Amino acid sequence: MKGLGLPTEGAAISTKAKNDKYHRILEAAVTVFAQSGFHESTISQIARAAGVADGTIYLYFKNKDDILVHFFNYKTRQVFACFREEVDQAQTAVDKLRNLIRRHLDEFQKDRFMAVLYQAETHRINRLAEDQIHEMHKMYLDLIAEIVEQGQVEGAIRRDLYVGLVKRYIIGGVDEVINTWLHSDGKYDLTSMADPLVDLFIRGIGTQQELNR
Amino acid sequence: MKGLGLPTEGAAISTKAKNDKYHRILEAAVTVFAQSGFHESTISQIARAAGVADGTIYLYFKNKDDILVHFFNYKTRQVFACFREEVDQAQTAVDKLRNLIRRHLDEFQKDRFMAVLYQAETHRINRLAEDQIHEMHKMYLDLIAEIVEQGQVEGAIRRDLYVGLVKRYIIGGVDEVINTWLHSDGKYDLTSMADPLVDLFIRGIGTQQELNR
Amino acid sequence: MKGLGLPTEGAAISTKAKNDKYHRILEAAVTVFAQSGFHESTISQIARAAGVADGTIYLYFKNKDDILVHFFNYKTRQVFACFREEVDQAQTAVDKLRNLIRRHLDEFQKDRFMAVLYQAETHRINRLAEDQIHEMHKMYLDLIAEIVEQGQVEGAIRRDLYVGLVKRYIIGGVDEVINTWLHSDGKYDLTSMADPLVDLFIRGIGTQQELNR
Amino acid sequence: MKGLGLPTEGAAISTKAKNDKYHRILEAAVTVFAQSGFHESTISQIARAAGVADGTIYLYFKNKDDILVHFFNYKTRQVFACFREEVDQAQTAVDKLRNLIRRHLDEFQKDRFMAVLYQAETHRINRLAEDQIHEMHKMYLDLIAEIVEQGQVEGAIRRDLYVGLVKRYIIGGVDEVINTWLHSDGKYDLTSMADPLVDLFIRGIGTQQELNR
DNA sequence: AATGAATGAGCGTTCATTCAT
DNA sequence: GATGAATGAACGCTCATTCAT
16 A cells, blocks of 8 residues: 555544544545535535534544545445456456446446546546555456456457556546546436447447458 | 637737737646646746736636636647547548547647646536536547448448447547556657557457357 | 624624624724724734734634624614613703713713724715614614604704704714814813704804894 | 925926826726725726826826825815805805805715715825815815804804804714715705705704793 | 634735836 | 836635644
8 A cells, every 4th residue: 555554544443433433524525525626625514514523534534635545545445346246256258347347337326426536536647646546547457457368268358459458448438438427417327338338348349341351 | 619718818918929928828827737736726836837927817817717718728629629630631430530549649648738637627527617628528529420420331330339439438548548648657658559549449359259159 | 683683693602702702803803994994904903903813803704894894783883772871861852962962972982993983984885884874873863853852842942843954963063073083183072072062953053133033 | 285285296297188187087086986985996997987098197196095185185175165255255144154055065966976085085084185184174164264253243143152163063064964965875956955954053953942041 | 532713824816006118 | 108018015815724622
């Protein structure tokens, strides 16, 4: 974790009740950040949303920035962790990819606040949560790499691929589908985009004719 | 243009020298915004970077937000405009797509500040430049739609595609490639990613075998 | 009270200590406003005079304007309230008028800052404290009207008077006496002006001869 | 003139055309000041209203404050000067007083902007135009003193009056009548208030009975 | 531990004034 | 003389952070 760690959580919190407050603040913060953006949100808003006093927040977080760091450390990490499960449950590489993407869209659709915050913050640079974001991308990369390798063994996936690019190819398409959904006020079903999207990933937009040219 | 227009530029400024100052501030602002983010940037920083007094900025822009709006209205519009040229210069759909993406990566590589700002702001919601961003996406969509349709006529592109999804599939992959490049401090050549990426778009990651299953 | 009320005081402050700070700021503001005028006064000056930080003022008042509104809502209202007492304590209309004016001059002499602020703000139009000023004038009018009517019943006051004009006639004379005193640095005793002034109000400047002409 | 003088006018302006601009600015300033108050008015507003450039104002006035000083030095002085004429045209003291007040109300009704500005500024202390205001009051006092003395000789006015108080008694009533008219949006005729008001000044509000008690 | 009143640095913005043209 | 673009000091106000209770 590149030296960031969880200073507050490990040291100061021990009982269940306290830990509860830590999470209450975190969830409240995500909600508030998602609604107004990080800078437009105030500590008071978060405190009110969490049902605690302003000062209490500083018992659990070093400062306002720290809340964002913890968010990426906890909330999205947890979501990304479940992607692994999903991948493990399928047999073939293509099924794994389909499961991964379906679950990805599903989770982001279920927690819109997280989705907004994730989309906004992963596209900023010189950011507070830089380290976390790097790590999360790495997790995604690892999943994709694994799937691609297996698919290559199975003969379902091309062997001439630069895996670093494949990751961006896939994560980019998924992110953009989520992003468009968010900007459209999330009125349609996001998860149903999974299958057509996976189809594009696998087959591309070209015809056989073009491929055999 | 949904009534936004260029109120300041058109009305108040006429001579070349003045217009110069307008652009100097705009360029300075983009640089500063890209380095620190919009909210972390101050008017003083921008003024210093542009070599003018703080107050001078308000002769050319209504307020801080207005600078961002003008940026999207002028700078990125100009870049996106050149995409059209690039598309028009190629004959086949596949060549058009390749040209588009190569130029896209090239322009963003040449103006890193714009790239940063564009990536950051297009992924926020409830944004100031909402209208401009929507329009720009629409421009991109139109280009892709055109290419896809032509490709379908030519027989090079599949006929069973939902074009709305194809747009996100392509723009997402391109954006993510740019985004990764930005986060990696732009040390490698971005444009060289164009051909492998287009190959993925066209052929997907699947093998013939998989496709013919 | 036309819906203005005392939003800050009533809701947010309850203990004696806090309320103390509210009043300290209010008194400090009146002093500063009286010395330099409302617009020439700065929040920093008021804060320094009240012995609090700039930001603290905004815990008790919505903004700078709000301080002025609260001043008229609280301080002068309180002064005007005591006029009623004074009137009630006398029997005849003439004695009531004399008591009223004596007390008026007395209170304004005792609180010079309030006097300055009152004189300055009641003579500006389109003002922030417009509502309060209207109401205060109305209170004065009611008192005068009451006195005049009683005097007419008693036979001590002429029956051919337009009461609206009588109010201005009296309030104008009193105000001008105060105003002159304020501009003369308040070196002489203001209250001693009450009796000669009342005499003028009652008898006018004309002689019997003139009256009987 | 206590050392203030007319520095700009005397020295820099000579031709008729220039002097024209001086007056145009002054009239424009009065209009703007009356509408928004002195501090809320900007040099740009005044310049626009006068049809000149911002910088031009500084050729005729030392600074913003200087405009206010010149206003009292020129505009109201001129109005007060005509009061003398009015007084000279009547024979008896009472007629003189009636003429004075009628003209006073008439002039202020005719130039509402001046009235507003005059009312606002004469009731502020530590003011820029302090000297001018003192002098104007002195002019009024002299007029009243003259009238009262003549009236005393004629036997129409009481001999037991403190003239300093009589001035405030009269000027106060007149001012308040004007002030009320201004606050009521000037919808009724102000001049018609002159006769009833003079009647009050001469006879007071008391009855004979009271006077003879 | 929990509070929330108090703080004050720092921001965006305004506008009187200047001065090169 | 006349201009108006440029200036930058100064303001009102916000809000992350502290600390006495």
